[in-house]
Amino acid sequence: MYSVLRSTTNTLINLLEQRLSNHPQLGALFGGVLTVSAATPEETRNDGQGVSIWLYRIERDEQTLNYPPRRLPNDSVEHRPLPLRLHYLVTPVFSNIGLGANVSTTEQEVLGVVLQTFNDLPILKGSLLQDDLAGSDLQLAVRLESLDLEAITRIWDALEGSYQLSVSYEVSLVFIDSARPAQSIAPVHSVHTDHGLVLGRDTAEAP
Numbered sequence: 001m002y003s004v005l006r007s008t009t010n011t012l013i014n015l016l017e018q019r020l021s022n023h024p025q026l027g028a029l030f031g032g033v034l035t036v037s038a039a040t041p042e043e044t045r046n047d048g049q050g051v052s053i054w055l056y057r058i059e060r061d062e063q064t065l066n067y068p069p070r071r072l073p074n075d076s077v078e079h080r081p082l083p084l085r086l087h088y089l090v091t092p093v094f095s096n097i098g099l100g101a102n103v104s105t106t107e108q109e110v111l112g113v114v115l116q117t118f119n120d121l122p123i124l125k126g127s128l129l130q131d132d133l134a135g136s137d138l139q140l141a142v143r144l145e146s147l148d149l150e151a152i153t154r155i156w157d158a159l160e161g162s163y164q165l166s167v168s169y170e171v172s173l174v175f176i177d178s179a180r181p182a183q184s185i186a187p188v189h190s191v192h193t194d195h196g197l198v199l200g201r202d203t204a205e206a207p
Helices: 004-021 041-047 103-120 149-159 201-205
Strands: 035-037 050-060 082-093 140-145 167-176
Touching (some): 004 035, 004 050, 004 082, 004 167, 041 050, 041 082
Parallel strands (some): 035 050
Antiparallel strands (some): 050 082
16 A cells, blocks of 8 residues: 555554653653644644654665565466555654753653563554554554664754754555555466486496
8 A cells, every 4th residue: 555654654643642741750741731743843843842753764675675476366367566665763752841941851751661562562563553553454663773873973064953862663564555556367277297217327328
């Protein structure tokens, strides 16, 4: 499905909103006006406060790209989907409003909940899937990425903003299905096997 990017993002947002809203210390904040959104950190800062889950990079998964097409029961094969790995930057953005001097510690607490959530649930499936993924048998693997200083610098340079404490997660695999109709193929009526005798070198050169 073409909407898998949006649906994956909404799945992550819904999970974190539930965890943060039900948290004994942070629930008072996220039960009110604070939200988790797909906006960039800068957009979140401009809008007020909250947690940004920003999809900043999409890459093709080379290992599964050349898997054979799936054969359908009506003697047809569907065109290969595009396998993708999604990379999200998770950034808590808070101001001094309502927090006083506790902005930094609150951001660290929120990131702690994020890390705890995806450590407890490294595979998202079943009822955790949202939007167009709901009811599917897809399983999303969520993996914490370790970004070096150069990668972090490139990301925040692209945002044209000051560095903010954040973590990166890779979510895989998601598939964008082909929009082309399935291709009809001739049915297999019978299977014939060929066999032969392989001779070793010594045997073949014997007089």
